[in-house]
Amino acid sequence: MTPEEQDLIMGLVFVPGVGRTRTLDEVLAHFGESDGGALALRLLLDAMERRDADDVEMALIVHGAADAPVGEFMEPLIELFPAEWHRDHEDIVSTLGKLRSPKTVPTLVLATHWVPEHLDFDDCRALAVKAIWALGAIPGEEARDALEGLRDAENEIIRENAVKQLARRGEL
Template sequence: MTPEERDLVMGLAVGLGDGPTRTLDEVLAHFGESDGETLSLRLLRDAMERQDADDVEMALIVHAAADASVEKFLEPLIELFPADWHREYEDIVRMLGHLRSPRTVPTLALATHWVPKYLHWDENRALAVKAIWALGAIPGAEGLHLARTPPVATARPRMPNVLPGSLRAREDTAARPKAHHTRSRHRDRCTNGWQRGHRLLLRVAIPWLTKRTTPRVARPTPA
């Protein structure tokens, strides 16, 4: 996608206090499509093939502007989520949450434990919170039970930030020059904070959502 085409698509986005500056029809006409959902899916697959983070964002902007469904995007989004070259993890979790499908459970469960690099600053664990709420909306409580168990780090070799992940960082700290020790100690403190927040989510949010999603059994009336 050229810079001019990105500017065209960005015109569909709603800014702070500003409305869209372009219409969906203009974008569709430029790309030679008649349906926003079809165009969005085409742009998403193309961006994934080229591993272009900016064009993934453009594809999701078209998807939102077209108010398209998520069903056709299920497989691409599940494939895209664990990739480490984009920044759309929160949008993917939000979109998968709309489906309320058991097929999304493994991806959403992973999102409760994994912290992408660009979200290292977020001690509130917004991605995990979104994923837990999405799991709670899926019929049955199997997703919430999966979220209790962190995924095995070796199962995702391209994702080094699976929580808890401070042990490897602490081992590496001893072998680093002294100039890096302060940064490493700060990272360890941040990681410990994420772990405390994560344990709080598992201890409070998941049991509460499990209670909401577990069907109540009617008590027998006394004879």
């Protein structure tokens, strides 16, 4: 993706006091697409193939701006999550959390244990907390078992959030 195309997509991001400088229709027209979800998926798969962290971010911006269904994104995001070459681990967890799918449980559990290098500074463990809340929203035994396994985590933040989610689910 060219820098101009990245700037075009960045125009979809809401900036306080400024708003958005571009519309989704403008972005779709530039890329010759009529469906924001299809464009986002195409951009994501291309970014993954080229291992381009900036373009992963652009694909996620288009996906959010289009308010596209997450379903088609699930498998690529699960594959992308553990890669160290991008910086969108938190956004991926948030997006997977919207699915509330048992298929995402292993990835969400990984997000509670693994800290990507670019998030090593975060003592609050925001990535893990987002993953735990996503697990809390997934129905079924697999998510419950994952949360129960986190009740004994060494990290207090992880333990407390797992207990909160189990309580919220009525499974304490």
